[in-house]
Amino acid sequence: AFSHILPRSFSRKSQRPSFGIAFDIDGVILLGNTPVGGSPAALRKLYDAEGRLKIPYVFLTNGGGIPEPKRASELSELLGLSVSPSQVLQGHSPFRQLVDRFEHKLVVAVGKGEPASVMSEYGFKNVISIDEYASSFENIDPLAPYKKWTTKLAATQNPKFDESRSQIDVFSERVQAAFIVSDPVDWSRDIQVLCDILKTGGLPGRNVGMQPQLYFANDDLEYQTKFPSERLGMGAFRIALESIFNRTHPHSLEYTCFGKPNPSVFKNAATVLQQHVPRVYEDFNGINHKNTQHFQTLYMIGDNPAVDIRGARQTGHPWFSILTRTGVFKGKENHDKFPADLVVDTVEEAVDYILTKEY
Numbered sequence: 001a002f003s004h005i006l007p008r009s010f011s012r013k014s015q016r017p018s019f020g021i022a023f024d025i026d027g028v029i030l031l032g033n034t035p036v037g038g039s040p041a042a043l044r045k046l047y048d049a050e051g052r053l054k055i056p057y058v059f060l061t062n063g064g065g066i067p068e069p070k071r072a073s074e075l076s077e078l079l080g081l082s083v084s085p086s087q088v089l090q091g092h093s094p095f096r097q098l099v100d101r102f103e104h105k106l107v108v109a110v111g112k113g114e115p116a117s118v119m120s121e122y123g124f125k126n127v128i129s130i131d132e133y134a135s136s137f138e139n140i141d142p143l144a145p146y147k148k149w150t151t152k153l154a155a156t157q158n159p160k161f162d163e164s165r166s167q168i169d170v171f172s173e174r175v176q177a178a179f180i181v182s183d184p185v186d187w188s189r190d191i192q193v194l195c196d197i198l199k200t201g202g203l204p205g206r207n208v209g210m211q212p213q214l215y216f217a218n219d220d221l222e223y224q225t226k227f228p229s230e231r232l233g234m235g236a237f238r239i240a241l242e243s244i245f246n247r248t249h250p251h252s253l254e255y256t257c258f259g260k261p262n263p264s265v266f267k268n269a270a271t272v273l274q275q276h277v278p279r280v281y282e283d284f285n286g287i288n289h290k291n292t293q294h295f296q297t298l299y300m301i302g303d304n305p306a307v308d309i310r311g312a313r314q315t316g317h318p319w320f321s322i323l324t325r326t327g328v329f330k331g332k333e334n335h336d337k338f339p340a341d342l343v344v345d346t347v348e349e350a351v352d353y354i355l356t357k358e359y
C-alpha cells in the first residue's frame with residue numbers, strides 16, 4: 001500500500017532506505033573553505049523539512065588535521081546544516097585502531113592543524129607534535145634561522161602541549177612511531193627530522209636500532225584547492241621523504257598508508273552509514289533494522305579518479321562511483337584508467353541523479 005511513496009531501493013521488510021552516500025570533501029564539497037558545486041543545497045536535500053536526516057550520508061575525506069568533533073562543527077558552519085562527528089571520516093580516523101599498540105609509547109604527530117590534539121583525542125597518551133619535538137633539539141634544522149614565520153608561530157602554538165613537553169624526555173625516550181596526520185607544512189624540516197628519527201631508531205643524533213613505525217593518513221599525490229591546478233598532497237611528501245631516506249640509508253623505508261583508495265576505508269564507511277539510517281524507519285514490530293540489513297547501493301561522490309573512484313571500484317558491491325568535475329578531474333568524458341559509473345559536473349547534479357534513481 002505504501003509502495004508509491006517509498007524509494008525504489010527501500011527494503012520492503014522495514015521500509016528503510018537501503019542506500020547511502022559518501023561525499024569526498026576537497027574538490028567536491030569545498031574548494032579551500034568555500035562550498036563548491038551547490039554543495040549546501042545538495043546536502044539539504046538529504047534532510048526533511050524539520051531538519052532531520054532522511055538519507056544516511058557521511059563525509060569520506062583523505063584530509064584532516066583537526067579532531068572529528070571540531071571538523072563536524074566547522075562543516076556545519078560552512079554548509080549551514082547540522083553534521084555530527086560520527087559523519088566525519090578523515091584520512092587519519094583509522095589511526096584510532098593503533099592506540100592499543102602505542103598507548104603509552106612516545107609517538108610524533110606531523111602535519112597542518114593540530115596533529116597532536118587529533119592523536120590525544122584518539123587516546124594516544126604520549127604524543128608530541130613535530131613542531132614541539134624539533135624545537136627541543138638545538139641546531140636540528142640549519143634552515144630554521146631563515147624561517148622567520150616558524151619562530152613567530154612556535155611561541156604561540158599549542159600552549160597546552162608545553163606541559164607535556166617537560167614530562168617527555170626526548171633525549172632518552174625513543175620515538176616508537178611517526179604519524180603523518182595531515183599535509184606537512186615545513187617539508188624541509190619535517191623530512192630532516194623524520195630522517196633523523198627513522199634512521200637512528202628513534203633518537204636523533206644517536207644510533208639505537210630499528211626503524212620506528214611510520215604511518216601516513218593518505219597517499220594522495222595531488223588534491224584540489226582554490227588554485228586552478230592541483231596542489232601537491234601527502235603522497236608527494238611521502239615520495240620526497242622515501243627517496244631521500246633510501247638514498248641516505250642502507251635499508252628501504254618501511255611505512256603504511258591509510259585512506260582512500262584502500263577498500264577497508266570504504267567497508268568502514270558502509271558500517272558507519274548503517275548507524276546513520278534514520279530511526280524513523282522501524283518495522284511494524286518497532287524494530288529498527290540498522291546494523292542488520294545491508295545496503296543495496298552505496299554512492300561514492302568524488303573528484304579524484306585514482307583515489308575516490310578507484311577505491312569504490314576496488315571495493316565493489318554495493319559501491320557505485322560518481323565523478324564530479326569540480327576538483328582534480330577536469331575531463332570532458334570519463335577517466336580512461338579509472339572510469340566512474342557516472343560522471344557529472346557537480347555534487348548537486350550527483351545528488352539529483354541519486355534521488356531520481358532511488359525514488
Ligand code: G3P
Nearest residue numbers: 025026061062063220223
Ligand atoms: O589534503 C586533503 C586531500 O588530500 C584530499 O581530501 O576530501 O579530496 O579526500 P579529499
Ligand code: MG
Nearest residue numbers: 024026027303
Ligand atoms: Mg577530493
